[in-house]
Amino acid sequence: MIGTSRVAVVTGASSGIGAATALRLARGGLTVALVARRADRLADVAAQIAGGAGTAAVYPADLTEAAAREQVITRIAADLGPIGVLVNNAGHGYYGAFAAMPWPAAQNMIELNAAAPVHLSGLVLPHMLTAGAGHIVNIGSGGAHVHFPGLAMYTGTKAFLAAHSTAVHRELRRAGVHVSLLRCGDVSTEFFDSMAARSIRIPREPRKIPAERVAEAVWRVLQRPRRLVCVPGSMRLVAGLEQWLGRLLDRAPLDPNLRAQLTGARP
Ligand SMILES: NC(=O)c1ccc[n+]([C@@H]2O[C@H](COP(=O)([O-])OP(=O)(O)OC[C@H]3O[C@@H](n4cnc5c(N)ncnc54)[C@H](OP(=O)(O)O)[C@@H]3O)[C@@H](O)[C@H]2O)c1
Known part of the structure; x- marks a missing residue:
């Protein structure tokens, strides 16, 4: 169901889900604009795409800056033509007590x-809207629905994205433009390593699915647009979980590392 434009923008394309998605979309014949900060990593992904006879172009940008977001979209449209697909994937995590989180770090997460x-x-x-065609895919998280202590900013930003994506999907239902939310479970990427670098010790080692599985789901939703795709399918259950698991979380003992951080945050 991709419109006449074959140009796709993938944010966070330098690693993980974004890199796998860029490779998948290029394999499907789309011209892919690769956006993230690490230019060398974007060039590696572009080289892999070119090696498979696909087409990609590299656009290094820090997406926490509004001006950079405007510039990158203007440049892509000027270089490659009208954008038919946008995959909003760039994002990062943080584990730690909100009261101990410096505001610049919280603000950075809201921006990204x-x-x-x-x-x-x-x-x-x-x-x-002018073209009467196009597809925006937002990479969301099951974390948007169960509000674990230690993940206040992450769960908050992902809940915002999920709500926004759903409402805009409903606004555009008859405009020929699709907005889809991928609700992802834990995926094997650099996400947890980069999160660990900015967080206190994360209490659990999750079971993870490969990034290629998410990339395949992105490709499939472009062929058959839907409001929500859950990867894995079990993520369908999390939306109702907060309703009853929330009561347990209200009473559960706090991770000792979070408790210690809260003590340290007192003046
Ligand atoms: N991994 C999981 O378990 C999981 C589960 C649910 C949802 N998700 C979501 O999936 C998305 C992708 O994460 P991932 O798992 O693939 O992790 P990842 O491998 O760490 O990828 C994150 C991507 O975001 C980019 N990025 C970070 N800061 C940026 C900035 N300021 N400007 C532009 N790009 C920036 C990174 O590139 P640079 O560092 O080069 O800028 C990288 O390409 C995120 O939105 C995440 O919340 C992940």
Whole structure:
């Protein structure tokens, strides 16, 4: 169901889900604009795409900056033509007590996980509406639905993205433009390593699915647009979980590392 434009923008394309998605979309014949900060890693992904006879171009940008978001969309459209697909994937995590989180770190997460996908969508939508075609895919998380202590900012930003994605999908239902949310479980990427680097010790080692599985789900939803895709399918259950698991979480003992962090946060 991809429209006439074969140009796809993938944010966070330098690793993990974004890199796998870029490779999958290029294999499907789309021209892929690769966006993230690490230019060398983007060039590696572009080289892999070119090696498979696909087409990609590299656009290094820090998506926490509004001006960079505007510049990158303008440049991509000027270089490659109208954007038909936007995959809002760039994002990062943080584990730690909110009271101990420095505001710049919290603000950075709001900019990357919440403001960037919404701003980028706002930038591409007018052109998609004019064309009467286009597809925005937002990479969400099961974490949006169960509000674990230690993940306040992450769960908050992902809940915002899920709610926004759903409402905009409903606004555009008859405009020929699709908005899909992928609700992902734990995926094997650099996400947990980069999260660990900015967090206190994370209490659990999750079971993870490969990034290629998410990339395949992105490809499939572009062929058959839907409001929500759960990867793995068990993520369908999490939306109702907070309702009853929430009561348990209200009473559960706090991770000792979070408790210690809260003690340290007192003046
Ligand atoms: N892994 C999981 O278990 C999981 C589960 C549910 C949802 N998700 C979501 O999936 C998305 C992708 O994560 P991943 O698992 O693939 O992790 P990842 O391998 O760490 O990828 C994160 C991507 O975001 C980019 N990024 C980070 N800061 C950026 C910035 N300021 N400007 C532009 N790009 C930036 C990174 O590139 P640079 O560092 O080069 O900028 C990287 O390409 C995230 O939105 C995450 O919340 C992940």
